[in-house]
Amino acid sequence: MQIVIVGDGPKVAEMSVLNLELDGHAVTVLTREQAECEPHTMRVAGILYLDVGSLSPSGVAMHRTLRQRRETNNVPIVLLAVRRAQETLSTALHLAVRDFLVKPLAGSALRERA
Numbered sequence: 001m002q003i004v005i006v007g008d009g010p011k012v013a014e015m016s017v018l019n020l021e022l023d024g025h026a027v028t029v030l031t032r033e034q035a036e037c038e039p040h041t042m043r044v045a046g047i048l049y050l051d052v053g054s055l056s057p058s059g060v061a062m063h064r065t066l067r068q069r070r071e072t073n074n075v076p077i078v079l080l081a082v083r084r085a086q087e088t089l090s091t092a093l094h095l096a097v098r099d100f101l102v103k104p105l106a107g108s109a110l111r112e113r114a
Helices: 010-022 031-037 057-070 083-094 107-113
Strands: 003-006 025-031 048-054 077-082 099-103
Touching: 003 010, 010 048, 010 077, 025 031, 031 057, 048 057, 048 083, 099 107
Parallel strands: 003 025, 003 048, 048 077, 077 099
Antiparallel strands: none
């Protein structure tokens, strides 16, 4: 499956990429800026992991942008957030995301969602 991770870049996503690639998935990592400029890259994604940190306003805005775009409006999105953002689970759920994971992630958590 083609997986796209949108977040702060390859260094931050390194372990996630490694776990997913070991399971046979093709993984592309984009910064938020790249995702804004290159929405066609995400069109082929079977699933999209959106790293929103602490569910910051910019992360939530990125989710809304992805949902409004023709290329990504049907791609399942899993939000990745830091532990302190767990209290904001209701925010994530009202965004109609497929799932919500709290970082740091266990490799098994990613594999179960892919």
